[in-house]
Amino acid sequence: MTDVNPLVWIADVYETHCLVLAKALTGRELMSRLGAGTAEMFVPRDEDEANAFLWAGMADYWTWGAARAGEADGWAFSLEPASLWGSGSARLECASRGTEVICCFTAGGAESVEYWQDGALITGFDTAAPQERAARGGANPDRLVEQMRRVGLLDADGSARRHGGWRCCTR
Incomplete structure (x- = not known):
């Protein structure tokens, strides 16, 4: 079955990445x-300049992060393709x-x-062990349980866990 989630391509393209979504802000406000x-x-003046900036950030990700930011459907986004800044x-x-x-980030698998x-x-959780979310802390560790169930993160066999965080962000 083809995944129709509009965010999964990020996880497929970038092994390490961080996506931050903020409701009712602009991309500039979120970055600030x-x-x-x-x-x-x-x-950037064009796609080449944007990519050059991102590649520079990817080359020096221990010191700084490079991100693309903008807005879509009432949410601001910041996407770092190679860092977790x-x-x-x-x-x-x-x-x-x-x-x-909402922040979804991946590093080292x-x-x-x-x-x-x-x-x-x-709430916060590792998609490989969502049942351990209470150990991570948070005011309401069960806040996203319904979304986690809908996307299969709490299934016993764990088959839906690949990119499960991305699925939670859009359901």
């Missing part, structure tokens, strides 16, 4: 809340003040999802 300075943000708790706390934030609201972690 995540810690990017105004001087660090720019609108935006997934830090302090960054997500700041980004979620007054709104909701491990995929995690965190849901933040108004500066507080509500």
Whole structure:
């Protein structure tokens, strides 16, 4: 069966990545809340300039992250194709003040999802062990259980866990 989730291509293309979604913000506002300075943000002249910037960030991902940002359907997004810069708790706390934030990040084959609201972690889980979400902390570890069930993350056989975090973000 072909996966029709509009976000799964990210996980298929980028082995390490971080996607942050924030409700009712602009891409620029989200980047600012995540810690990017105004001087660090720019609108590239063309696709080549955008890709050159991303490749530079990918080459030096221990020091800084490069991200594409924008808006879609009332949500701002920040996509880092080779780093996890935006997934830090302090960054997500700041980004979620007054709104909701979903962060899905993958590194070394491990995929995690965190849901933040108004500066507080509500729930977070590793898609390989979603049943252990309470150990991760959060104000309401079961907040996304219905979404997790719908996409098969809580199935006993674990067959739906590949890119399960991405599926939770869009259901």
